[in-house]
Amino acid sequence: MKELTKQQSKVLACVEVYLNKTGFPPTRAEICKELGFKSPNAAEMHLRALEKKGYISIQSGSSRGISIVKSQQSFEQIGEQMPVIGLVAAGSPTLAEENIEKRISCDPNMFSDSFDYFLKVKGLSMIEAGIHEDDLVAIKKTTDVKNGDLVVVRLEDEVTLKYFKKTNHSLELIPANKDFSTIEVDLREQEAFVEGKSVGLIRTH
Amino acid sequence: MKELTKQQSKVLACVEVYLNKTGFPPTRAEICKELGFKSPNAAEMHLRALEKKGYISIQSGSSRGISIVKSQQSFEQIGEQMPVIGLVAAGSPTLAEENIEKRISCDPNMFSDSFDYFLKVKGLSMIEAGIHEDDLVAIKKTTDVKNGDLVVVRLEDEVTLKYFKKTNHSLELIPANKDFSTIEVDLREQEAFVEGKSVGLIRTH
DNA sequence: ATTTATACTGTATATTTTTACAGTATATAA
DNA sequence: TTATATACTGTAAAAATATACAGTATAAAT
Known part of the structure; x- marks a missing residue:
């Protein structure tokens, strides 16, 4: 802030x-x-x-x-206003005000782990993991991710939400949709930035 | 007063x-x-x-x-502890204390509509709707449901979460999994109780 | 039979409020 | 020296809002 x-x-x-x-x-x-x-x-x-x-x-x-949204006073703020960020095709998912679509009043600790923002899902690449378009995925900003984690990764200017798998010099970003193919990155040739990982999901019916 | x-x-x-x-x-x-x-x-x-x-x-x-000056509500609305109820095989999903698995601190208005409790999903009958085992579906207690709504219905002593479709004297409870079949109820022969409808979903990764 | 309370519709207007635009002044950084 | 950010003044118009007034309808009480 x-x-x-x-x-x-x-x-x-x-x-x-x-x-x-x-x-x-x-x-x-x-x-x-x-x-x-x-x-x-x-x-x-x-x-x-x-x-x-x-x-x-x-x-x-x-x-x-x-x-x-964020009180200056130090007293406890239960039910903080967590920002919702659109998964934009280009650029990092930053918390700058212009990227915030709206805010949702909820507890940052409602999932097993704390989180920093919601990412609004675009596309169907994770549909077989039960993640639909417009679902809100709760993202914790961290680079500490393990194989199998659902992560937000930036390659060049593209940001994606995929399963994470790292092997030696290569990084695989695995979708959950048979119509999409795994993105393979040779880390000696291209940089990949882990923006965070998913700790939960919410969907409005 | x-x-x-x-x-x-x-x-x-x-x-x-x-x-x-x-x-x-x-x-x-x-x-x-x-x-x-x-x-x-x-x-x-x-x-x-x-x-x-x-x-x-x-x-x-x-x-x-x-x-x-004087609130009508006896409880705090923000950061409420919303109960989580297991989708038990038998009986209504009541809010009796013994049915409450745990409580989650969140805003009852975090979805488009307010809700009364979370139902913990058992089984895979709605998997193609992106609803997994152990997902928590936010249920609003109401009998006002439309065709296509995701509803909690009780038949005899069995409670299910299915898509709702009513036609004349018959009620269809439609799963989202090709391995399951639609439950058809002739309302002249059997009673069906609509316990509520889903307004949202949360999942912990 | 008539009043009284509840529960509104429909219209109009004065007032409040947001918000855009055009300036001024000052300190700091490039 | 020229931007650039902060921190305002002053004005004005458009939009939002409160609120008064004149009605209608209905059920319950007197």
Whole structure:
């Protein structure tokens, strides 16, 4: 999570205090009044920055549509807002705000292992493992993976979700669909980046 | 504290659910949409009644200026401990303590629809729907199911998870595995109890 | 038979609120 | 020296929202 500037921190605190006091979030104008700004745009800009850094989410077009994603206050946050990231064809699955499709309120420890984000599955390459298109796979960011693990690997600019098998200099990324073929990587010729591994899955019916 | 009418109770619940889901209170129009009212004044009147009876307070002149004074719900909505029930061969999947295998901390609204418990899947009859043994299927207790829904149905003492298809006097419970056959029930001869329907699924890898 | 409470529809308007755009100022980095 | 990021002011328009008013319908109470 990115660092906040002094003013952004003040604005976040202001929103949290207002929320605790009234039960609903403040308007831009109310934030200005509280912090002494003279233009609603001052508040707007700080809120946008806070959203980009993942501390709040803003429901666009709604009045008072601010919700706290990550509290500045240190008290326990049960039911954190876990980000959902689309499995994009190119580039790493980063947690930058523009990649976050939505957030789901749940416990980061609901599976056997903790996880960092959900990856939204594209395509049918893992269908025989019971992993469908649009399923959300819970990914733990780690490079510590074993053969047989379901992993997120980046090759060049392509990111895939496959079973992991490493043998000497070669890496096999094995699909679970007879219509797809195993991706074989000679690690002396090409780099492969393990982004993380799956610890669970959720699906909405 | 005064008693609430049925509709007032619905409106209060609606506000509480919205608040838990979004982090801010609903507008009059949003309450109407949720509960099927066609005039914003319907919501307005109920809110006024709820304020008069001391369940909420309304900040006049503010958008979404509703705060809960006395919650209707006896339990916390976020980070609830949702029970996991084994799909036992005999008897209804009841929420009696002896049937609860464990509890998982998660948000009852993490799927598109709310749910009441997780059912632990036994057997392979739904494998082609990507539902494996030991997957946890989120079940919403309801009898309001449509053809094609994934439902929990009890026949005599046997409980199954299957696709639902009703035609006149006959009920078909369709598996997703070519090695299993559809269960056909003539409703004039045998009773079938719909216990609920699936709204989602989670799996631990 | 008439009132009273509940439960709405439908419309209209004033007010609140978001949000875009055009600027200003300052410090820091390239 | 020229960007670039932070941190605002000031204005204005469009959209969202609260809320008043005038009705309709129904069941229960008086």
